[in-house]
Amino acid sequence: TAGITQAPTSQILAAGRSMTLRCTQDMRHNAMYWYRQDLGLGLRLIHYSNTAGTTGKGEVPDGYSVSRANTDDFPLTLASAVPSQTSVYFCASSEGTSFTDTQYFGPGTRLTVL
């Protein structure tokens, strides 16, 4: 079982360009999440989805959008990247929809915006 896969592993992106970070899980988990990890700040929640067709905003949603067309996929889109979006992005999932449920994380995508 692969668990959660993320693509690409890393990317360098010019400011102003758009990009979609991909996340796929094969555990049939209901909820999925996107976090960014920045040095000295821990992880911060960007967006989440409790089930296919629904999404919600986290702590730092500005500049990002998500969709949840099916259970397995939860792509994160940066419409017009800015240097402050340089970060490591982690996708996660949980079987239940409560934030008390254990979350399982993907390997991350390292994004550099120049």
Place this chain on the structure above:
Amino acid sequence: AQSVAQPEDQVNVAEGNPLTVKCTYSVSGNPYLFWYVQYPNRGLQFLLKYITGDNLVKGSYGFEAEFNKSQTSFHLKKPSALVSDSALYFCAVLTGANNLFFGTGTRLTVIP
């Protein structure tokens, strides 16, 4: 504001010695607390959580954590450290219904 604090950026311990990674929290109401570990170039892995019940929570890889309400702490412990325990450890608290707030992390180095 609800949050967690990890007062130590770095903890060094000799192999075979007990280890403690500290976490304090600030929440209104009942706290829901978590520990995750991150190995180099990997995503976070769940270690344990406190939701309710016994104050001593046992988790993966021999780790445990004690919930102390009077001291608002949830320190992570292990009786005998292994070199393979060297990693970045994150404490987290559930803030409201829709956010898991992570601490800034503590880098644990176990010295052979």
